[in-house]
Amino acid sequence: MxxxxxxxxxxxxxxxxxxxxxxxxxxxxxxxxxxxxxxxxxxxxxxxxxxxxxxxxxxxxxxxxxxxxxxxENKDDLLFAIVYEGFVKFNQALGKASKVSGDPLSRLKSVCAAYVMFGLKNPIYYQLMFMQRFDFLFEKRSAQQAPMIASFEVMQQIVTEAIQTGRLKRGDPETTSTVLWAVGHGITSLAIADPKRFSKRRLEEIMQVTMQMILSGLVDARR
Amino acid sequence: MxxxxxxxxxxxxxxxxxxxxxxxxxxxxxxxxxxxxxxxxxxxxxxxxxxxxxxxxxxxxxxxxxxxxxxxENKDDLLFAIVYEGFVKFNQALGKASKVSGDPLSRLKSVCAAYVMFGLKNPIYYQLMFMQRFDFLFEKRSAQQAPMIASFEVMQQIVTEAIQTGRLKRGDPETTSTVLWAVGHGITSLAIADPKRFSKRRLEEIMQVTMQMILSGLVDARR
DNA sequence: TACGTATGAGAACAGTGTTAATACAAAATC
DNA sequence: GATTTTGTATTAACACTGTTCTCATACGTA
The missing domain is CATH 1.10.10.60 (Homeodomain-like)
Known part of the structure; x- marks a missing residue:
């Protein structure tokens, strides 16, 4: 030819x-x-x-x-572009946090902390991304893959490792990741919704109790 | 006189x-x-x-x-009235769930389940109340006390009892309640945001893992 | 030079929340 | 019973909104 x-x-x-x-x-x-x-x-x-x-x-x-x-195309499209930028930053933050040295468990902690931190440092981004316009979360536009997936997969990957290395109880990684995701989202969105009640000091307390709950539960087993 | x-x-x-x-x-x-x-x-x-x-x-x-x-007064005021109705229903649902018989722990479970259930049965109410217009959450209008407080106090009351009876680890009841609230909110809002991923079956799985996490943590202590 | 095309602006459209002016009926007052 | 006051609902209007249509202008191409 x-x-x-x-x-x-x-x-x-x-x-x-x-x-x-x-x-x-x-x-x-x-x-x-x-x-x-x-x-x-x-x-x-x-x-x-x-x-x-x-x-x-x-x-x-x-x-x-x-x-x-x-x-x-229109105002909504403009917002999507901005929210998409937010997701890129979010992904970067979580990706960076996941590269911390240590065993899967401490990396998991690092990612969770990064999640909450991102929300508190960029509250309006977070609101647009996860609270008000969550319809963008799973939307694909112009061959870009759904933007949230990437971040979630970072989490899921670490959870999988943590289970494989025996640091976490046996179970479906996706389910466990979802639960952890939900916890992070819950704390973050509450803190954004009511910043008065979530001072820095207060938030640290909550994060600590949450970590304890994730790790060893809230029930007192001695009784 | x-x-x-x-x-x-x-x-x-x-x-x-x-x-x-x-x-x-x-x-x-x-x-x-x-x-x-x-x-x-x-x-x-x-x-x-x-x-x-x-x-x-x-x-x-x-x-x-x-x-x-x-x-x-205006459109916003009208929305507030509707959201307020939503809170009344929400309070009723949680109040009813808290009156279930059993020890504080099972009542706590009942309240958490009722929380999630309310959100799934009234997704748009929930969105307006907790996701899109959370500014109403703590707003007082015309001598009505902030509507969310009541529901949160139901939760806090049970947590306090559970701690006092030794079913929960010692700690600040408000902090513990906030963490549990955050978990409920996280799951509910995620389920509403992405109903496709949260089938009834899937949700039950997640709820179960969450309960396990709350109770005895996620870490495998045998290793 | 002429022609097509990309880039911008102005006018216009249908619709928004909200207010001012107004009509009308019912109640209160004489 | 007549008249004034009060409460209710409507119409018209205002200053906006997102968006589209039409038009002018500048530019690359032939």
């Missing part, structure tokens, strides 16, 4: 200009996309999704509202 | 009419209030808060939208 076009060693100046120009325009477009995303993110995270209008976002970056629609 | 006005044995007919008429009108007003609340509740619970407009609510009961404002 003959090659249709040999790799040209030289391009005409016209070709080069066309190529460069095209690249420049694409770059500009991407930059504007990022600008929109950044402005929208800052505003959403400060005033909430419903509290910000497309016109306000546009004004912040000096464009008309309609321009946003050339980059994002 | 002389009484300013002696109890009149007889009222004039005019007085009686005035009184009855006033009562009738008040009753009618209350009835309309309830009608609005019911219509709004049904619509919110079906289409979500943002998905329903004041005009749609009004249309459902055959009134103009502005009439609603004579009964509720």
């Amino acid at each position: 003959p090659q249709k076009r040999r790799a040209p060693v030289r391009q005409s100046t016209a070709e080069r200009i066309r190529h460069v120009s095209r690249a420049r325009r694409e770059k500009a477009k991407e930059e504007l996309s990022r600008n929109i995303l950044q402005a929208a993110g800052a505003l959403f995270l400060k005033h909430g999704y419903e509290g910000i209008s497309m016109r306000q976002i546009a004004e912040k970056i000096g464009y008309s509202a309609t321009t946003i629609y050339r980059h994002y | 002389p009484q300013k006005r002696r109890a009149p044995v007889r009222q004039s007919t005019a007085e009686r009419i005035r009184h009855v008429s006033r009562a009738r009108r008040e009753k009618a007003k209350e009835e309309l209030s309830r009608n609005i609340l019911q219509a709004a509740g049904a619509l919110f619970l079906k289409h979500g808060y943002e998905g329903i407009s004041m005009r749609q609510i009004a249309e459902k009961i055959g009134y103009s939208a502005t009439t609603i404002y004579r009964h509720y």
